[in-house]
Amino acid sequence: MRNNRLFEIIYVLLDKRKVTAKELAERFEVSVRTIYRDIDALSLAGIPVYTEKGKGGGISLMEGFILQNSLLSGEEQDRILMGLQSLRAAQYPETEEVLSKLSAVFQQKDTGWIEVDFSAWGTTEKEKFLLLKEAVLKKEAVTFNYFGANGKQERRLVEPLRLLYKSRAWYVQGFCRNRGDYRTFRISRIKMPELTGESFQRGMDALPREIEKGGGQECVKVILHIGSQMTYRVYDEFEEQSIQKTENGFVVEMNAPEDEWLYGYLLSFGPFASVVYPERIRKVIAGRLQEMLGNYN
Template sequence: MRSERLLSILLLLQSHGQLPSSELAERLEVSVRTIMRDVEALSASGVPVYTVRGPHGGIALLPGFRTDVTGLTADESRALFVLLSGSAHADLGLGAALGSALRKVMAALPAPHRPDADLTSRRVLIDPVRWRGAPGPDHTAPDLTAFQDAVFTDRRLRLRYRHGRDDRVHTYTLDPYGLVNKAGVWYLVADRDGEPRLFRTDRADSAAVLDEPVRRRPGSELTDVWDLLRRGIDDLPAPLAVTVRVRTDVLAMFLRVHAADLAAPGVAPQTVPPDRADDPGWTRVELRFRSVPAAQPLLAFGADVEVLTPDELRRHLALTSAATAALYAPGRDD
């Protein structure tokens, strides 16, 4: 524990220069007396640390002394600060630990790398949980060059964009906050006419960075705007109640794939007596989807998953399966 505290003192002094002993004590949650003993230990080990007396005094390192405890390159430094969403760390009970770790890494970075690392932490976010009822990414990597340029240089973006609801191309002038990777799909978070909006980068016909500086709303950061937009989508009710039965031997995989579609997310279903005495080894699962087409990914499990209700979904999946089977029927003319 003490060795970790000694390293923290060294990194804080490297990052901030001279600091009062009371501030170091507050940051590290120990007494001033403990800090002074730690400073003596650092000095005895050869670290050129000294105290400055007086009302503006404190603890400092000898000017010019640096120790690179990371050996990180500029790109490696930026990569470390592409953060997972705060909720992902919080769910694991690692929210406080993440903040502490990043502060230590930031303090240890060579000074020229720090601005880029800090900017990356505020402009790029990774959210690993896919939208409820949404299929996975099609693995088509969009060109993010213009988006990154706008995001990291704080300039406005002219976007020609094709919405999913129609086939028309709309042109917008946007004020970007940053980029979010949502379960493998890249989104631009930006203001359009002063209102927060979300744009899938793979639906962009073109993107051009303008010479105009970005006009973000004061006090708004990427994490705040993303959380607002995400909740606006996730909190929408999924009106289609679906009951399926899943073969027990594929249940674990099914629950991983459809975790976001569970009627009670985070609560695993219980194995129930089979619906048919001659067909054991099934588990009933209750799901919610936004629409009948949104439930079509259930077909990926083939005969290992059967939709019990509603009938309209059973008919839709039957027609889709028949059309697919006909497409691959032996002897079909091209």
């Protein structure tokens, strides 16, 4: 128990820089005298722990101690934290505490730069992902060709802040210098990405609330009628408040960017769903079905 407490004291000092013996005693439910004995044990073990008496005093570590004596490179630290974040995204038990401790040890506070999913990547997409990940971690601006929803291609210069997996697709979020505003870019539409070698200072705290939640894209409201044969998908894939039960199935409402993913998703229900609104998308799906039928004539 004492060894665990000694390590915990180091983690606290790394995180808060300075604490009082009374605070540590209350945290670990021991006496102040016990805390001072622990501090002496850490000092004897070669850990540079210092105590200052008087107003504003407390217990602290020598500045930069862990960084100067770390056995792991910055890249290795990033890999460890990313692995733990992956487990946290999968709701793996007891990773939050370990992630918090290692973030303190590595002196890395901004660990929310990625939301992780275990979907497979194709070779080309993985290369883009790794380049963008490097740009996010190094705070390096990137340039790439981007195909908008209207199909037009444009070269963009972006300060990438976060990678995001949402609605079965990967996105990069950041500040677009072309638009002078924050944007969300779908990675599958990014072509010819390149690192510019130019660093930037913006952090995650700069992301506006709407884009931080995964917004920043124009969405369209779609109303569907889905047959009872797809009951399992209705309750798996739609929010309860957006589902209305009918005699022969369900009426559901969803909001999503209008793009190829949306068309493919609607078609994935086969003959068991139809678009009620908007009429424009209903016609698009009908046209796609005609084209598919032509492939089999």
